[in-house]
Amino acid sequence: MGFEITRFQGDVDEELVCPICSGVLEDPLQAPVCEHAFCRSCIQEWISRQPTCPVDRQHITSVQLRPVPRILRNLLARLCINCDNAEYGCTRVLKLDTLTTHLEECEHNPKRLLPCEQGCGLVIPKDELKDHNCIKELRALIQTQQHKLNDFQQELAEQRFTMVEQKRELQLLKDFMKAMRISNPAMRAIADQMERDEVLRWSNTLIRARVTRWGGMISTPDEILQRMIKRTLSECGCPAHILDDLMENCHERRWPPGLCSLETRQTNRRLYENYVCKRIPGKQAVLVLHCDNEHMSEEMMVEPGLVMIFAHGIE
Amino acid sequence: MANIAAQRIKREFKEVIKSEEVAKCAIKVELVNDNYTELKGEIAGPPDTPYEGGNFILEIKVPETYPFNPPKVRFITKIWHPNISSVTGAICLDILKDQWAAAMTLRTVLLSLQALLSAAEPDDPQDAVVAKQFKENAEMFHLTACHWTNIYAGGPSVNKDFDDKIKKLVEMGVDEHEARVALSSYNWDMERATEQLFS
Structure with a gap:
């Protein structure tokens, strides 16, 4: 919709008036053949109802509308108009093409956002500033946040509940599987596959570790150290069916022939670099899983994998 | 009322007031x-027509969607014309319906209505009875339209014969306007009009 004609200084030529809204052309477009010009929003609204020129009824479509000639745009740009906020005290008179820029910064705009200086610091439209009450506003804010918090808490409780339920269900399924596995060989094959997949999936969640000092390896870790590592493994999602076996394999008495004594370890030391090691989160220890290390010889590997605890040197 | 409609009507109102036709x-x-949602229009009956000398009042309702939709116009003053209902004043004119264009104004609408009074379109009637008379008995139509203009729009031509016939019916207890409608519809044949009124 165009600009109200009374906002302009002096007379405005009829040619610059939109025949639809009778305001001064805003962002004008013209019809293709007859070249009648209209505000963009006006002609688009009209064409959406009837595909004709509103002045002479020639058939036109939306895509045929064209920008108006430069001379017309220049004539419009040169017109002097008062500010939209004149009724709020702005006395500026501007060239039409500078109106938009002025409006963005006009300090008389009643909707201009200002920060409250009484202390709450909320940003509010200028015209609402005089009725503004910091305590009331902040209270409302707290209330909405409290509501949100309550909603979140409720959601959390619900999620927790479902999680517990699901865990229970999963455990039932596992027990069921175990029972099936014992009674049915085909089932055992499937279950084994599922377990192998589970280990693979878990392995993929772990970060690759780099051992900088193989000499720091503790081949006979004590009970306390073992318990600590076991807890960490369990916490980072180690599948239950391999947890005990893995922990057994953290001591040299269960290591493969290539590692089981100081002597063999020294012989095979150059092979260490070939191990694919996974980090045990937060610990100076690595996991060498069988599934990650199928390229290693049986001399150096055992099922389901090794746990190597170090004094230092893990990155 | 939508801003655009109000802005348009304000401007058009001034346009009519300043126009030479008003002069x-x-x-x-x-x-x-x-x-500005409702206005009262008035047009003078055009010269060399049965409406000459009469002034016709119009009801103009401006819809919220003006000027994308036409104003709703009807005659308040009763008129005998093929394209205007003698009962409701409803007008059959293309520009007030599907031929409306957004650049049309109150002034052009009023002038178009005046033109309609000069040139009736009996093949696209609003009032079938009037249109039939217009086509079959042009002279009777002319006399009737003059008479209606005289009675309702302050036209100058008095038709003594018609007035007497109505007077007779009124004396029989018939409402004056009903009597006029009946007589007009039956080419001022007293017998048939009476028959229709008392059947």
């Missing part, structure tokens, strides 16, 4: 309420 007393427009 010649051919058209007139007045505000009915403050919000």
Whole structure:
């Protein structure tokens, strides 16, 4: 919709008036053949109802509308108009093409956002500033946040509940599987596959570790150290069916022939670099899983994998 | 009322008031309420027509969607014309329906209505009875239209014969306007009009 004609200084030529809204052309477009010009929003609204020129009824479509000639745009740009906020005290008179820029910064705009200086610091439209009450506003804010918090808490409780339920269900399924596995060989094959997949999936969640000092390896870790590592493994999602076996394999008495004594370890030391090691989160220890290390010889590997605890040197 | 409609009507109202037709007393427009949604129009009957000398009042309702939709116009003053209902004043004119264009104004609408009074379109009638008479008995139509203009629109030509016939029916207890409608519809045949009124 165009600009109200009374906002302009002096007379405005009829040619610059939109025949639809009778305001001064805003962002004008013209019809293709007859070249009648209209505000963009006006002609688009009209064409959406009837595909004709509103002045002479020639058939036109939306895509045929064209920008108006430069001379017309220049004539419009040169017109002097008062500010939209004149009724709020702005006395500026501007060239039409500078109106938009002025409006963005006009300090008389009643909707201009200002920060409250009484202390709450909320940003509010200028015209609402005089009725503004910091305590009331902040209270409302707290209330909405409290509501949100309550909603979140409720959601959390619900999620927790479902999680517990699901865990229970999963455990039932596992027990069921175990029972099936014992009674049915085909089932055992499937279950084994599922377990192998589970280990693979878990392995993929772990970060690759780099051992900088193989000499720091503790081949006979004590009970306390073992318990600590076991807890960490369990916490980072180690599948239950391999947890005990893995922990057994953290001591040299269960290591493969290539590692089981100081002597063999020294012989095979150059092979260490070939191990694919996974980090045990937060610990100076690595996991060498069988599934990650199928390229290693049986001399150096055992099922389901090794746990190597170090004094230092893990990155 | 939408901003655009109000802006347009304000401007058009001024346009009519300043127009040369107003100077010649051919058209007139007045505000009915403050919000420009309803206006009262007036057109003078064009010369060399049965409507000459009469002034016809129009009701103009401006829709919220003006000027994308036409104003709703009807005759308040009763008129005998093939394209205007003698009962409701409803007008059959293309520009007030599907031929409306957004650049048309109150002034062009009033002038178009005046033109309609000069050139009836009996093949696209609003009032079938009037249109039939217009086509079959042009002279009777002319006399009837003159008479209606005289009675309702302050036209100058008095038809003594018609007035007497109506008077007779009124004396029989018939409402004056009903009597006029019946007589007009039956080419001022007393017998048939009476028959229709008392059947």
